[in-house]
Amino acid sequence: MDKNIFLVGLNHRSASVDVREKFALTNVADFEKSLLAACPLREVMALSTCNRVEILVVADGARCQDMDISEAVLSHWAETCNGPLEVLRTHTYKNQGLDAVSHLFCVAASLDSMIMGEPQILGQLKNSYRKAVETGTARVIINRLLHKSFSVAKRVRTETAIASSAVSISYAAVELAKKIFGELSGKTAMLVGAGEMAELAATHLLASGIDKLYICNRTYGRAQELAKTMHGEAVFFEDMVERLKGVDIVISSTGSPTAIIRAKDIREVLKKRRNRAMFFIDIAVPRDIDPDVNSLDNVYLYDIDDLKEVVEENMSARQGEAVKARAIVDLETDAFATWMKSLALQPTITDLLGRAEDVAQRELAKTLKRLGPVDDETREALEVLVNSVSRKLLHEPICFLKRRTREEGTAERFIDVTRRIFNLDGDPVHADAHLDRRTAEDDEPMDCECCHDPEPEAKETGKRPEHQ
């Protein structure tokens, strides 16, 4: 490769949170510009989130042969963050060439995320890329590489089940509720007690369309407070069992040392509700709900350990899917390597002439079929005609590309454009291809991949959730 791709970065595996905090890039655009000014690089793009920083650079092989590019990037990075270079060096990874390409594809496809398969990282990568395009630090290679990484991520999501099951306890509970009741619209839930996880599960239930949420707490004031924020209805603790006859899903998370919901109570409740199914989610330790409740017909009880098991199973299923995903990444990395090679002028001229000859021959065959039997002389004349027309048409564009090749720094852009205009790589053009060229202002602000609870977004996109 004439152009070298380097990727330097740190993530949740290579660096602890204090190191990640220290070396997070607060102004990515300024960093990209200053790095371009400080080092002899052609292109730069940086991604900075709570869990990772990735700096992707493209350099001329000839210009940088006597220079350690990765080290130069590290120095500039340490300088920008006012951090010790030695610390940064010990916590970063460096990839070059196809290893860098493969790593970026893995990041985009969320194979390198803390929770594999989470969807936020792709949005963050797109955001960083748009900023780099606006800053002008992303050009031919990064353009192509990032677009390719988006399509790799899409392929991984559609061809594997990497994001197909819940990997958070609260969302696993909602998924189970859907397996019991189907659509949750028209259903009623009750939150007994309080607690972050229980409230999160209740929020997910509300987002999934349940009709009503009752909030029951030993302290009625607290129940009212929560009811206000969650648009629910506060219920006195003493009325809880009575109210259960109209409730389909119960999330319990109190600090009670003994069970507050007993099987004999639920047996009576079931009679009153004509055996309509009930789902109990017991997040409390010690447990709030008598385990015998699960033995009643049409009643399903999951405690925190059961839900953890579901999550662990889903996580291991994702690990299995990751093998398939990595095979896709390998395949696409090879395809990218082929494209990099084609950026030289000669292969493009060969492909261009080949395409022209192909079109000419196909059109000639059609014409000959329409004309019927013709003598050899006429056939030869027609062949010469179509070939010379196609070659002459391409003569000027080829001369133009040759001239640009002599001018440093512009050839790749024109070669890339030529390849795209004539679709010499045979890439499919998706209907939404233009979306990646939108400016950052066109989009909603994106949440951080690790600070944001992914489930609501997953609901909107039809994908299942995960955390990074």
Next chain:
Amino acid sequence: MGLPDFLPILIIGLYFLGTAFYVLGSAIRNEHIKKMALLLGGIGFALHAFDLARQVAGAAAAADALTSGRFLFCLLGFGILLIFLLLWWRLKMRFLAVVALPLALVFYATADATSGIKASLPPMLSGLFFLMHIGTLFASMALLAMGAGAGLAFLHLEKRIKTKIGLKKFQQDMPSLDTFDKVNHWVIITGFPLYTFGLVSGFVWAWLSAKRVFSFDPKEILALVMLGLYAYLFHQRLAYGWKGRKPAVMVIGVFLLTVVSMLGINFLVPTTFHGFKP
């Protein structure tokens, strides 16, 4: 070989491929394969309808077709698919294809094997009798078949949720327990009146034609047992709000009795009016 001779093999082949592809599509979670299976089943269903029409048109008298064993089993298979299509259309229960296609295959193949066998049924009152007795009973049996399929799926999924074994990939694609129970509800509230009407019309016809209501043959005894179970289920479901496991198990039981009655008693035991024993 002209098309009519070739038709039964073609229909059996289409139903077989439809069944195999639907099971495969469900197992590997491939929507295209499932759609292809439904397309194959749909072509089979259209040809099945054509075959039924051909049998009626080809018979010397309408009663000849209506009392032929082949026609009756053909009709039962057709009825199962028709009820499946209704449930798919009205209640979006496409998953029942996994039950409907193999059952249509079994009954069509049985029909093909019973060519030449005729029920010992006098042709009088055949048109009206056919509609009131066979039509309603076959519709209720088709409903029971769908209910049994949904019941089996319910029991399987419920066990996995209840015992917390975890859901495999294809189980994650299955409809919810509530959906399976809804099938059970529809099967019972529509199937029981149809079954009762079919049975009563049979007794009325027996009284009109033979001046006796009950012949104490095994078919009639089993039919009454099934009616009792069906009535109990109907009552418990509507009056006591039975849901979930119990009605699922009972519908499967009643459906199995139907199969015993149709394939066991009709072929193996001598009866007054329902014998297909060669």
